[in-house]
Structures are given as structure tokens and as C-alpha cells.
Amino acid sequence: MYYCIPRTVNEALQTVAEHPAGAFIAGGTDLMILISEGLKKPDGLIDLSRIEDLRAIRKDEKFLILGSAVTMRQLARHEDIPLCLRMGASQVGSPQIRSVATLGGNICNASPCGDTLPGLLVLDAEFLLKSLKEERRVKAKDFFLSPKKTALRTGEILVEVRFPLIKLTGSSGFAKIGQRRGQVISQVNAAVWCTLEKESGVLSDLRIAAGSVAPVPLELTALEEKLLGKVLDDETIEGVRQVAGELIAPITDVRATEEYRRAVMGSLIVDALRSALEASGRWKGGNK
Amino acid sequence: MKISFRCNGKPMQLEISPETRALDVLRDTLGLTGVKEGCGKGECGACTVLVDGLPVSSCLLPAAKLEGTEVLTIEGLRKPDGSLHPLQQAFLDEGAVQCGFCTPGMIMSAKALLDETPRPQVEDIEEALSGNICRCTGYGKIVQAVMRAAEKSEEGRHDG
Ligand SMILES: Cc1cc2nc3c(=O)[nH]c(=O)nc-3n(C[C@H](O)[C@H](O)[C@H](O)COP(=O)(O)OP(=O)(O)OC[C@H]3O[C@@H](n4cnc5c(N)ncnc54)[C@H](O)[C@@H]3O)c2cc1C
Numbered sequence: 001m002y003y004c005i006p007r008t009v010n011e012a013l014q015t016v017a018e019h020p021a022g023a024f025i026a027g028g029t030d031l032m033i034l035i036s037e038g039l040k041k042p043d044g045l046i047d048l049s050r051i052e053d054l055r056a057i058r059k060d061e062k063f064l065i066l067g068s069a070v071t072m073r074q075l076a077r078h079e080d081i082p083l084c085l086r087m088g089a090s091q092v093g094s095p096q097i098r099s100v101a102t103l104g105g106n107i108c109n110a111s112p113c114g115d116t117l118p119g120l121l122v123l124d125a126e127f128l129l130k131s132l133k134e135e136r137r138v139k140a141k142d143f144f145l146s147p148k149k150t151a152l153r154t155g156e157i158l159v160e161v162r163f164p165l166i167k168l169t170g171s172s173g174f175a176k177i178g179q180r181r182g183q184v185i186s187q188v189n190a191a192v193w194c195t196l197e198k199e200s201g202v203l204s205d206l207r208i209a210a211g212s213v214a215p216v217p218l219e220l221t222a223l224e225e226k227l228l229g230k231v232l233d234d235e236t237i238e239g240v241r242q243v244a245g246e247l248i249a250p251i252t253d254v255r256a257t258e259e260y261r262r263a264v265m266g267s268l269i270v271d272a273l274r275s276a277l278e279a280s281g282r283w284k285g286g287n288k
Numbered sequence: 289m290k291i292s293f294r295c296n297g298k299p300m301q302l303e304i305s306p307e308t309r310a311l312d313v314l315r316d317t318l319g320l321t322g323v324k325e326g327c328g329k330g331e332c333g334a335c336t337v338l339v340d341g342l343p344v345s346s347c348l349l350p351a352a353k354l355e356g357t358e359v360l361t362i363e364g365l366r367k368p369d370g371s372l373h374p375l376q377q378a379f380l381d382e383g384a385v386q387c388g389f390c391t392p393g394m395i396m397s398a399k400a401l402l403d404e405t406p407r408p409q410v411e412d413i414e415e416a417l418s419g420n421i422c423r424c425t426g427y428g429k430i431v432q433a434v435m436r437a438a439e440k441s442e443e444g445r446h447d448g
């Protein structure tokens with residue numbers, strides 16, 4: 001086995017072109033477990049975590065741009081990052097995991113319960129994928145194909161994640177349920193992004209996505225349509241709790257049953273909405 | 289492959305095989321057996337060391353990732369005169385240790401916290417130690433010990 005530490009994206013792409021059976025490693029928190037369990041046997045590792053360009057968070061005129069090797073720790077502490085993504089990152093594993101685990105690793109690992117993934121969906125994130133031959137952008141909603149399967153091709157690197165700056169003007173939030181607090185994989189998670197009309201508090205735009213309720217992280221468009229144009233009063237919130245579970249198609253697995261996932265979906269979305277609106281003092285739904 | 293890094297202040301140059309974990313290099317090659325292996329899967333925190341000041345599970349870390357870094361293990365906490373670090377002393381004084389297996393990892397996570405937040409709230413401590421599991425104590429004394437170490441370090445700073 002070889003281990004190389006390229007300093008540029010191009011150098012990394014050259015290396016994988018020469019050694020197609022090698023694997024990219026970022027933080028290694030997913031990959032090392034797969035290797036130690038014998039589920040992956042790459043003939044070498046190409047470490048992306050030292051490439052400066054991949055570690056930067058920056059803005060241009062239109063987009064907020066996150067390098068794929070930005071860590072969960074960086075995301076959780078960066079004030080420009082919308083809450084739906086920041087909260088997701090801050091609840092990944094433990095401090096030890098967040099020191100090294102990356103956004104790109106969470107995306108490319110494509111677990112249905114990845115805690116940054118619903119946030120990326122509601123932010124309309126786009127991924128820049130690069131190979132020696134070409135460069136293309138894929139939308140988050142088109143990237144995840146099934147558990148652990150993505151649109152990424154052999155020899156391609158996820159270089160950056162970007163979303164429109166206009167997304168920074170809305171409110172966003174995140175909530176997750178696991179078997180205990182801290183150091184826990186989500187049984188279900190949810191992210192929301194919304195804008196409210198100034199005086200009336202009517203929902204003028206709303207995006208809701210959830211993880212672990214389908215083979216891929218999923219946007220709940222039917223629920224969005226039901227809620228658009230409404231005010232989030234007690235009655236509307238109760239409505240969310242009632243119907244959300246029926247709009248998803250979860251499975252039973254080692255972490256939770258289908259019934260449980262349906263039962264908690266609504267409350268989790270309400271929690272995510274609360275975290276979004278409380279920050280700006282616009283939550284009217286009480287503390288339930 | 290060759291890697292160079294600093295470990296507990298000393299420069300190291302080692303020949304490693306790329307499959308090796310940082311945990312194995314620290315324990316087996318360098319004899320730093322204060323770094324413990326509990327789960328081997330990133331879940332218990334017993335193997336926590338600081339890499340460039342950040343807490344990391346050395347069981348999930350390829351040793352190759354140590355290249356060019358500054359590593360601190362529990363063995364590196366003692367002062368040059370041999371006296372204990374305030375965290376080590378506080379764990380003893382508060383009786384925050386039973387079997388001791390989790391203790392080095394706990395102390396390293398606490399060290400990362402205090403370096404950044406010298407006067408933490410209880411919630412900060414709970415958050416910083418959320419990746420460290422103890423099977424013996426009820427965590428109460430561990431949290432108290434970190435509080436006490438923070439107070440002592442603060443006094444030390446004011447005294448001189
Ligand atoms: C104890 C523990 C707790 C965890 N808890 C959580 C949790 O609460 N929530 C959660 O979402 N996840 C959790 N995880 C999973 C994991 O930490 C995250 O998915 C993390 O974001 C993975 O990032 P990484 O950089 O470590 O990925 P790596 O392991 O380095 O890579 C993962 C995969 O992505 C590929 N890859 C990485 N970067 C790129 C790139 N730029 N281009 C192309 N391919 C790439 C790699 O080849 C590999 O196949 C946990 C893991 C552990 C061990």
C-alpha cells in the first residue's frame with residue numbers, strides 16, 4: 001500500500017489516474033472503519049486533507065464556497081455558515097471526530113443519515129466535481145443515488161460545495177434524533193430554510209429536507225406546498241406533526257423502526273423550524 | 289514511508305508502513321502506553337491525543353497523517369520539573385479516577401478545552417468530554433476535576 005499527500009487538486013488527480021485502485025482519504029473517519037472491517041481494500045490512499053484550496057471557506061459575488069476538506073469543526077464555528085449546516089456539523093460524532101471529519105467526506109460517503117446532507121439540500125447546494133478530463137457541477141438533489149451511491153465517477157474529486165449568497169438572507173435550522181445525546185448517528189434528521197413576510201409572518205419561501213427517512217436525503221416538497229403562505233401558529237404546527245410522517249417512506253433498520261421514524265418526523269421538523277426562527281426572535285409556537 | 293513530526297516536544301523521524309494507525313505508532317513504536325485502545329472505532333475516546341492542539345481519536349488516524357504535526361499525549365503533560373499538570377493533579381484531588389482506563393483520553397480532551405476556553409461552564413466541559421466514555425465513574429467527579437483545574441490555572445495566572 002502507498003500513502004501520498006498531494007498539495008494540489010491536480011497532483012491528486014494525476015495520482016489517481018496513475019493508480020486507479022487507490023482511494024481518496026479526507027478525515028478518514030468513515031474510510032478507516034471500512035478498511036479495518038475489510039469492506040474496502042484500496043491499494044493506496046491519496047490524502048486530500050492538506051490541499052489548501054480544499055480547506056478554504058470563501059465568498060465571491062454570488063456564492064458562498066466551501067472547500068470539500070473543510071472540517072466539521074470549522075463549519076460548526078464559522079459565522080457565515082447558515083444554521084442548518086452549522087448545527088448539522090456541530091452534531092457529527094464527537095469533538096475528536098469533528099476535528100478531522102470533512103464536509104466532502106460526509107457528502108461522498110452518502111449515508112442517508114449524514115448530518116450535513118439535509119442542510120445542503122435546503123440551501124440548493126451545488127457540487128464541483130473535477131477529473132483530469134473535465135469539470136462539472138451537480139446539484140445536491142441529483143448527487144445522491146442510493147445509500148453510499150453517488151454521481152461521483154472513478155477518478156473524480158469533489159472540489160467544492162457552493163450555494164447562492166441569497167440563501168444567507170433566510171432563516172434556517174436543523175434537528176436530529178439519535179438514541180442518546182452526543183456521539184450518536186442520527187435515526188432521523190431534518191433541516192429547514194425559510195423566509196417570512198415582515199409584518200404578517202406568513203411563510204413566503206420554505207424548504208424542508210430530512211435524512212434517514214428514505215434511501216437518500218430527501219426534500220419534502222408536499223409538506224412545503226402545504227405550509228407555504230401560512231403563518232406558523234399553533235394550529236399549523238400541530239398540522240405539521242400530524243401529516244409529516246405520512247409524507248415519508250422510511251424503512252426499519254438497526255437504528256429505528258419505520259413506525260418510529262414516521263412518528264418523530266413531524267416533531268423533528270417543528271424543532272428545526274423552532275431553531276431557525278428562535279434565533280431571530282420570530283418563533284411564535286411556544287415551547288412544546 | 290518516512291514521517292517526521294514532533295511528539296511531546298521532541299522531533300521524531302520514523303519509518304512506518306502506510307497501513308499503521310497513529311495509535312500503534314504511539315504505543316508500540318514510541319512506548320507511549322498512556323494512549324489507550326478501547327473500541328478501536330472512534331467511539332470511546334480512550335485513544336485521544338492532541339494533534340496540532342485539536343483532540344483526535346488516534347485509532348482512526350492513519351499514522352501517515354502525523355507528518356509535519358505537533359502531537360501531545362498524556363506523557364507530555366508533566367512539567368519539566370516532574371510536577372503534574374493542573375488537570376492531572378485535579379483528577380487525583382477530586383478522585384475522578386477509578387480503573388483509570390479512560391483517564392488519559394479524558395485529560396487530553398479537557399486540555400484541548402482549557403487551552404481554548406480557560407474558564408469553561410459545566411456545559412462546555414460536558415460538550416468537550418462528550419466523546420470520552422467512562423465505564424466506572426458517574427462523570428460528576430470528572431467534570432468537577434476539570435472545573436478545579438481551570439480555577440487553579442486561573443489562580444496561577446493571577447499569582448504570577
Ligand atoms: C464514532 C463516529 C461517529 C460518527 N458520527 C456521525 C454523525 O453523528 N453524523 C454523521 O453525519 N456522520 C457521523 N460519522 C461518519 C463520518 O464521521 C462522517 O461521515 C464524516 O463527515 C466523513 O468525513 P471524512 O473526511 O472523515 O471522510 P473519509 O472517511 O475520509 O471519506 C469518506 C468517503 O468519501 C470519499 N471522499 C472524501 N472526500 C472526498 C473528495 N473530496 N472527493 C471524492 N471523494 C472523497 C473517500 O474516498 C471515502 O470513500 C461518524 C463516524 C464515526 C467513526
Ligand code: FES
Pocket residue numbers: 324325326327328329330331332333334335336345346347348
Ligand atoms: S479506541 Fe479510539 S475511540 Fe475508542
Ligand code: FES
Pocket residue numbers: 384385386387388389390391421422423424425
Ligand atoms: S475510570 Fe474506569 S473507565 Fe473511567
